[in-house]
Amino acid sequence: MMKKKVLISAVLFGFSFFAGAQEGLDKIHIGVKGGISASKGIYSEMKSHSSKMAVGGVGGVFAEFEFGESRLFSIRPEVDWLSRGIKVSDDNLDYKLKAKYVDFRLPLVFNFGTHGGVRPFLYVAPVAGFVRGGNIALKDRTGDYKIDVTKANMADTYFAGAIGGGVKIPISLSDNKRLQLTLEANYQYGFTDTYSDMEKEGEAIALNRPFYNLDGNRKLQGLEITASLSIPLSIFKRAPKKKVQPAPTYVAQPQPVIEEKPVEVIEEKPCYSLEEIMEALGRGETITGKTICAIDIINFEFDKSVIKKESYPYLEKIARLMKSTPIHVIVKGHTDNVGNEEYNLQLSKRRAEAVYNHLLSLGVDARRLEYEYYGMARPITTNDTPEGRLMNRRVEFEITE
Structure with missing residues (x-):
């Protein structure tokens, strides 16, 4: 599984850097992001309990490549680390699921025209997530239970779609180079069932219970609000060294005495209409x-x-x-x-x-x-x-x- 994750990451970022080399270093940005995520589960067969939002953090790295002279379109391969979870609680049940994920996403971005240097944008993105840990905790009349999600055989892959938008704000630096602050929000809808096959067949080791049956499916959805900071790769480009020309040496020469005559001086302008x-x-x-x-x-x-x-x-x-x-x-x-x-x-x-x-x-x-x-x-x-x-x-x- 780890080799698969590394391969996908290398392909996404390799494509991005290759494209940037072809089009110019100023059209590709690399950056980091961070923020909060809130997720919940949708149970197809749950009647008596309601799922509540579970809040966690999100962070990631990305590379964004912009297309065209006006840079209206861009792609942004990124890798994100976050948690997705569920809270289900009432008088008889207190259930908490917190699964840690690493996501691979490929947002396809449409950038609107510049308004005073600020650019709003919208995007859609496919999402592929892989479980890397977490736990499930349950408290009911029979006692308290807690187990790692991998031992509970939760599905280790997750596929979703995301739609989002935000605004890009340039931050000027010296030498005409700029950082870019991005504020955005997105909504994600899970396409796949997060129950594993073993869970649904009653073969999973779950919460110290010898046997249980699961019907229906559990799909995750959620919201994210993030801020990111990125830099253009051209910021690393070295300016060519300027050749220093030696100052000319002038030797004063005796000038003959010439009778001065008034002359009309016509000032030449550097530019005319x-x-x-x-x-x-x-x-x-x-x-x-x-x-x-x-x-x-x-x-x-x-x-x-x-x-x-x-x-x-x-x-x-x-x-x-x-x-x-x-x-x-x-x-x-x-x-x-x-x-x-x-x-x-x-x-x-x-x-x-x-x-x-x-x-x-x-x-x-x-x-x-x-x-x-x-x-x-x-x-x-x-x-x-x-x-x-x-x-x-x-x-x-x-x-x-």
């Missing part, structure tokens, strides 16, 4: 070397490279400018510093490429268009404020010869 570029063309000025910044004009779906339709008119103006002048343009994609560095770099690549392809679809000559991407490496202002991050999430159009 499309309207400013059009005005410069109207005045007959060269626009080569200037950069057009589209701040909060070219918008994408959250965490995706899909251009929103309200951005189309602006891109049509860029296309008309290129088709009416001989300029060359480099589309440059930038992001703010929220999230993983490598993921932001790839996101800026996909977004710059999406703008590039859209301009081609509008008839722009591919020989006069290219794209570059920088992720969060080239901010134009602070990332410490929402306004600053908005400016840094931008698409630029550098005009070249």
